[in-house]
Amino acid sequence: MIKVSYFPGCTLRTKAKQLDLYARKCAEVLGVQLCEIEDWQCCGGVFVSNNDEIASKLSSVRALIAAKEEDRPLVTVCSACHNVIKQTNYQITNDESFRNRANLYLSQDKEKREPYSGETKVMHYFELLRDVVGFDKIKEKVVNPLTGRKIAAYYGCLLLRPGKVMAFDDPENPAIMEEFIRAIGAEPVIYPYRNECCGGYVALEDPESAKKKSNAVTNSAESHGAELAVTACPLCKYNLVQNGSNIPVVYFTELLAEALGVKEDTNA
Amino acid sequence: MLDKKELLKEQVIRASGVNPLKCMRCGKCSGTCPSYDEMEYHPHQFVYMVEMGDIETLMKSESVYKCLSCFACVERCPRGVEPAKIIEAVRLEAIRQKGNNHMTANDIPEKVNDDIPQQAIMSAMRKYSK
Numbered sequence: 001m002i003k004v005s006y007f008p009g010c011t012l013r014t015k016a017k018q019l020d021l022y023a024r025k026c027a028e029v030l031g032v033q034l035c036e037i038e039d040w041q042c043c044g045g046v047f048v049s050n051n052d053e054i055a056s057k058l059s060s061v062r063a064l065i066a067a068k069e070e071d072r073p074l075v076t077v078c079s080a081c082h083n084v085i086k087q088t089n090y091q092i093t094n095d096e097s098f099r100n101r102a103n104l105y106l107s108q109d110k111e112k113r114e115p116y117s118g119e120t121k122v123m124h125y126f127e128l129l130r131d132v133v134g135f136d137k138i139k140e141k142v143v144n145p146l147t148g149r150k151i152a153a154y155y156g157c158l159l160l161r162p163g164k165v166m167a168f169d170d171p172e173n174p175a176i177m178e179e180f181i182r183a184i185g186a187e188p189v190i191y192p193y194r195n196e197c198c199g200g201y202v203a204l205e206d207p208e209s210a211k212k213k214s215n216a217v218t219n220s221a222e223s224h225g226a227e228l229a230v231t232a233c234p235l236c237k238y239n240l241v242q243n244g245s246n247i248p249v250v251y252f253t254e255l256l257a258e259a260l261g262v263k264e265d266t267n268a
Numbered sequence: 269m270l271d272k273k274e275l276l277k278e279q280v281i282r283a284s285g286v287n288p289l290k291c292m293r294c295g296k297c298s299g300t301c302p303s304y305d306e307m308e309y310h311p312h313q314f315v316y317m318v319e320m321g322d323i324e325t326l327m328k329s330e331s332v333y334k335c336l337s338c339f340a341c342v343e344r345c346p347r348g349v350e351p352a353k354i355i356e357a358v359r360l361e362a363i364r365q366k367g368n369n370h371m372t373a374n375d376i377p378e379k380v381n382d383d384i385p386q387q388a389i390m391s392a393m394r395k396y397s398k
Contacts, residue, residue: 011387045391046337049353050283050360056394080387161339162350171343197302197338201391204379205371206306209334213302234385242383 002132004123005067005074006034009081010042016078016234022253023077023125025262029141030133034075037066043084046201051091054101060088061102064120065113073121075128077253079158079233083166086122090165093118124159124168126176126232126252135183143261145185151255152226152247153177153188154217155195156236171195177230180252184259193220198239211243218245230255276361277321284357288319290347297341297351307331311341311351318354323361332359333370333396363398371396 012020027034041059048056063085067074076082092099103115123131129138155174163171174195178188198217199210218240221229229249231237240249257263270278281287297311298304309317309331317326326332332355341351363369371392380389 009387010390011385015383015385042386042390044394045387045389046394048360048394049356051285052283053360078387080391157336157338157340161343163343197336197340199302200336200338201388201395202303202334202336204376204384204388204392205333205396209303209306212305213336216302233387235387235391238383238385238388 002032003035003070003072004032004128004132005070005072006036007040007043007063007074007076007081007085008036009076009078011080011234012078016237016251019077019232019234019251019253022251022257022263026253026256026260027128029260029262030129030138032128032133035070035072037063037074040066043081045080045084047084047087049087051095051098054098054105057084057088057091058102058105060085061092061106061116064089064092064118064122065106065116067120068116069113073123075123075125077125077232079124079156079231080235082122082124083158087162087165089118089120089122092116124232126159126180127168129180130176135179138180138183138256142184142259144259146255146259147185149186150189150225150227151181151186152191152221152224152229153181153194154198154221154229154231154236154240154249156231156233157195157197157200158233160195177252180256181230184255186255189221189224189226191220191224191226193217198236200235200239203235203239203242210239214239214243214245218243218247218249222247273321273323276323277318280318280323280354280357280361283360284350284353286315286318286350286354286357288315288349288354291315291319291349292347294346296344296346297349300340300344302338302340303334303336306334311355314354314358315349315351318358323358326358327362331355332362335359337395359395360398363396369397
């Protein structure tokens with residue numbers, strides 16, 4: 001059993017429980033134990049790019065330190081947590097002024113620690129599947145292949161951009177989610193809007209703006225023959241569903257659980 | 269002594285880490301921006317207006333709150349200018365002013381429904397208020 005540190009994030013405890021539950025169940029089947037870090041704090045939802053923003057990034061740094069202390073990679077399932085924590089880790093690795101100031105803040109914490117300078121490897125669950133488990137191994141473990149289902153991978157923005165920081169996949173022509181879809185026996189549908197924005201947090205104050213962006217995505221997926229869209233982001237899912245997608249939108253962990261035979265209700 | 273206009277320009281350039289002089293005005297950032305239609309000033313105009321020091325105009329515009337932080341402009345800029353970071357720095361200049369939060373906790377209850385993920389509220393508060 002491979003052990004990795006795990007940061008679930010606020011939404012996986014509330015509105016996106018399926019994302020968390022099935023991530024854990026599937027990891028077990030695949031020989032990986034997700035060890036939730038203690039007392040994690042919300043990542044803040046979005047990364048603030050200004051280099052004079054320090055305090056708002058400290059929750060991510062604390063999560064990175066917790067993983068460093070266990071000498072494990074830090075895995076997230078939510079695209080947003082992943083984006084914030086990976087960008088914070090990049091900044092603390094590459095920006096000396098940010099690193100010094102963040103460590104100065106953290107030196108006020110009750111627990112005394114060595115200064116942190118980016119030692120932890122941050123991985124999205126998809127990267128765990130591709131780089132640690134391997135899609136071939138997943139294929140072997142599939143007991144209920146999703147044969148014949150045409151599935152649109154919806155990357156959105158947070159998994160991919162900024163490309164040089166996220167280093168997740170080719171930001172303009174990614175393949176990892178399509179490889180995942182093939183590994184569980186289904187057929188990936190390639191469509192132009194798979195890495196365009198759903199409208200994100202603007203949904204809160206300008207729902208019409210988010211509707212336009214979301215409809216562009218789901219119309220594009222549907223018109224290319226998809227019967228289902230898959231995402232790793234609770235806000236993408238909300239925006240696509242809320243704005244009247246004609247095709248169902250599910251979390252990738254739900255499909256993985258179905259294929260691995262650990263999903264309770266296969267009709268859901 | 270720098271005047272207010274020069275101070276603002278210096279702050280936005282330093283805090284964003286963006287050099288607007290790298291821009292060759294091809295407009296690709298605005299061409300790929302999903303919020304183009306909602307914006308009064310578009311990403312390429314942000315870059316140019318910061319270069320000119322015309323930042324207070326941008327701070328007063330709703331355009332700073334229309335950016336989705338999707339980073340499409342950053343990814344697709346052939347000169348590596350990173351317009352989204354400049355928009356972020358201008359927005360922070362606006363909301364860091366006393367009493368100038370664009371959204372407060374009191375605004376939230378009427379904006380949410382039973383399905384909205386916590387992530388949306390966290391993100392909006394982080395982008396719109398200090």
